[in-house]
Amino acid sequence: MKEHTWPSRIALAVLVIIVLFSLVGPLFLPWAPDELDTPLLGPTSDHPLGTDDVGADVLVTLMTSARLSLLIAGASSILGTSLGTLLGVISGYWRGMGMVIMRLVDIFMALPRLPLIIMLSAFVQPGVGTLVVFFVLFGWPQTARLVRSMTLSEREAGYIESARVVGARDSRILFRHLLPQVVPLATTRFVLEFQHVMIAESSLSFLGLSDPSVATWGRMIHYAFECPSLYISDVWWRWLLPPAAAIMLVALSLSLLNMQVERRFQPWLQR
């Protein structure tokens, strides 16, 4: 089968554009995020998407909300997969420690992840840091389990045996030989986890369960939804639709990217 790389290229381009859009976009607009105009203005040349119920520019809010949306998803998925990979390799290499870590993984995996995060959030109204802690706490076990099973088969390979015979220390075998082997697997986990956290966080913020300071796309949709004139005015397409479309665009790009990453690393993953 001929390999198509253009969907993933487009996906990557879209993600880069969204990041740029969130970082430098507001510089090109005459409105600061905290600058308020008349509430619920329709689209004008000043405000391409109008203003929200407190008078903030919707386009600027859309751009600045992207930062926290991406930051939370990025930080949680990087930390979660790194922790999972590290614990996975360790538990695959040292059997005794592995048993302990895997029992912990079993318990975490049996807990219903999303309902639990929603419940914790409903009580503590998490800010950005707490949200990241939640997602890392419930995100590492899946990675750890996958990485461990790969390490278990990898450590029996000839080159590991040779390294040991030559007298390589455990830490060298672990970090120089085993860790690079599981990087492809960790990469696919990272992309999936990024998407998962993004969806989970936006759902939480949409439900109004995160701290109001967590201004993400989900939070934007939450506010748009509370606007009484949502469906009977232009509010739905200029305020509700943009963040919804942004979330869908990022999620879709990540899906395409994940397919490509999996295909690219297939020979490694199937070993």
Add this chain to the structure above:
Amino acid sequence: MRVVQYIITVVIILCLNFFLPRLMPGDPISTILNEAGADSGLMLTEEARAELLAHYGLDLPLDQQLLQYVEQLLHGDLGWSIRYRAPVADLLASRVLWTVGLVMSATLIAALLGTLLGVTTATHHGRWQDSTTISCVMALGSWPSFVVGVLLILVFAVWLGWLPIGGGSTSGAYYETDFQAAGDIIKHGLLPCLSLIIVSLPGFFMVARTAALRALQGEYIQVARAKGLAERRIVWRHIFPNALLPVVTALAMRLGYALTGAMAVEVVFQYPGMGTLIYEAAHARDYALLQGTFLLIMLTVLTFNLLAEMLYHRLDPRLRRS
């Protein structure tokens, strides 16, 4: 071994449920006064406060409170909702059927459609139909349930005006027959149900597709082909049952996701289920109601997970023998 693990999980969930509200800043009484009764202008003397604390058993040492909590749970007493001024158990009972009906129908339809689609694409493996369907399904599955719900509302309710924007039934409607009432409820349930189908179908699709691909490589398929069986018979009599097997496990596992997915969907559609109950409880800081709802949801998810594992062992003759 698995059962021990489930028991540990239930204990963890019960502990969280017990300790979370108690770890909140301030004591429950001031929470009641500040959050729920802010407009009532209620003031408490020290004696009245002590009396209230005693009434709720909050003046006891923590271990006795825990015992009391477990004892109440065993009696089906989930506490008293401050927001609705009613027992939590009654509130849950009035909402649970809406959510169960919605989630059940959506999950079953998604499982059936996903399996059919998965088997069909697996038999077209490597051709353009296969890769196109995978891309489309993956694209659909990567969207949050509430965003899908919002889009469906915009298209079918706002733009086309075919279906109601939200609610569980037309408020204040008078039905002449039961059929009319059922029709009204179904009409209101269509869009929320569709949102849930869209977000849970990809999971079933991938599971069924992988299983069908594996089944296709089996020797018995070659035998069936050599016997000259019609391709359609091979697909539906030999591959389909094999693809269905992991779907059964996924069915129960995904119910948990569906329940949480339904939470956001219900809020989007103002559907009178448990999701909206959690939403309202969180906003009113009604801890007893939150605790009760989460307990029910998590125990449901766990029960179904356990059930799925047991069912899988019953359904797969190879596992039964060993």
